[in-house]
Amino acid sequence: MKRQLILEDGTIFIGKAFGSDATTMGEVVFNTGMTGYQEILSDPSYCGQMVTLTYPLIGNYGINRDDFESICPAIKGLIVKEVTEYPSNWRNEMTLNDYFKMKKIPGISGIDTRKLTRIIRQHGTLKGAICSLEEDPQEVLGKLRSTVLPIDQVSQVSTKNPYPSPGRGKRVVLVDFGMKHGILRELIGRGCDIIVVPYNATADEILQLSPDGIMLSNGPGDPKDVPEAIEMIKGIVGKIPFFGICLGHQLFALASGADTVKMKFGHRGSNHPVKDLSTGKIAITSQNHGYTVEENSIVGTRLVVTHIALNDGTIEGLKHLEYPAFTVQYHPEASPGPEDANSLFDQFMQMIESEKQEVSASCQNVQI
Template sequence: MKAYLILEDGHIFEGESFGAQREVISEFVFNTSMTGYVEVLTDPSYAGQSVVMTYPLIGNYGVALEDQESAHPFVEGFVVNELSRLASNFRMNMSLNDYMIENNIPGIQGVDTRAITKIIRNKGCMNGMITTKNYKIDDVIDRIKSYKISGVVERCTCDEPYKLGTPGGYKVALYDFGAKRNIGRELAKRGCDVTVVPANTPAKYVLEGNFDGVMLSNGPGDPSECTGIINELKELIASGIPIFAICLGHQLTALAHGFETEKMVYGHHGANHPVKDLYTNRVYISTQNHNFMIKEDSIDPEVAKVWFRNVNDGSIEGMEYLHENIRTVQFHPEACAGPLDTNYLFDTFIDMMGGKKHA
């Protein structure tokens, strides 16, 4: 069946439908990963967005359900140049096409993903529609342009606290703003007693729970909309508890300190972004998925300094807070779908909690 991708700037791409045959309007971003499409589909940071994969052949190793980074996919739609006709992998449970049908995700293949990526790079992330109907552009353009991502953290967070790891290690409260599963796994692997808590959990719950540290997870959407969460973070920060933050958590921590964030032109989405540690001058390859960043001119140099910087565009990738036991990174150190370069940052968080080991 024919399918169409209609972008809000008027571009129309004709291809072939796969996955669920339904219509969807969302924001479109591109991802430069060569592998890890299961992890991309199930990364909650993509809530409200459709993903264009720049690597030309997708689906060749099928879907292994144990690779999911959440209980179900969060992307709105999926755009590929070529869907592999065969999937071969001893770990696979089903084909990518069947997985998308099962999870009601529409896809389009056979389109020029290079051209789509160049449009997004030049004009920025934009809204679009995947549909099997042959619309006239004037009939749908206002509907496409009016789409807005909102309330996505509430869609992604857990409903109630739950435990990971084993008792007796450092007690960590992991705020779930849309946390990828491997964040909890990496903490548990290091012997932590992890309690995953919903995004709107009051600071009082953590401060009265005798926790040794707090980790703030990745997540979707505009961080400045999370005003209630930011107010609770201010209370946690004032308490002096060690805090390590990832992605959305990194941005929310900055906002809680009075700094500002802004939307990037096309964001960072992929598993091959170089970041430089400004203390050691070492460069690491990182996984990233975000459309917002901290505004550098809003940072008070008496409060915080830049820890990591993106090698490609110079944007801020990490912060150290000078008078608090707080460090944050914009990228995803949990290494799913890879690479493993910055996985050591979980050990950094353990060191931050050192001397406060739970009895």
């Protein structure tokens, strides 16, 4: 069955349908990763977006139970060059087509994804619609141009209630803005006693949990659409060590007096080189974001840039000059992608331990 992809600039692609028959609209973005499509389609940071995969063959190793980054995928649709009907992998449990039908997500294949990517790179991210050939393109285009995309993505993908993931190590409160399971796995692997809280948890509610550290997760959309999180961070910085990833990094910057701006087409892929300014070392990183911290806005804050993207020079890491707090724009948990930056979780653990030792030494001095 044929299907069409219509962009707000009037471009129309005709391809083959897979997955759900539903009509969908969203922001069209592209990801350059060569593998990891299951983690990509289940990453909550893609909430409200239709993802174009630039690698031409997708679905060749099927869908398995282990590689999900969330239980319910939040993407609006998937756009590929070719989708495999008969996957071949020992972990395969179902085809991509069957999974998308089950989750009611539409997809389109057989289009020129290279041309589509070049359009996005030239004009920036665009609104798009996936629909049947029976629908009038001009009517769809009119609806598309008049549609205002939602700005409540974080509330859609965040947990509604706090929940624990018990451990015997350091207590970490993980603020869920659209958390990938990879972040939780890394903390569990380090024995942490984790409490996951919603995006709108207040500073007081978090501090009442007596955390040793705070982690701010990744998530979708514009960080300025989550003002309650910015206020929460202001109430915590300087009191508890914390580590922010992706959207958490941007929210930390806003809470510290810096600014964020929307990028032309963002960073989405698993091969982005990032330089650590303190060591000069380069890490190949996994990224998924459409906003960045504005470089000039750092002036006058108590922040210092720790990492930069080598492709375009944008800010990829920050730390506070006075308090135990640092953030990165990329995904050190990978999922998918390289694990070059996985040691940042160990750095977070060491920061928590150092802070506890300083507090303990300070208390002993007071007693003396």
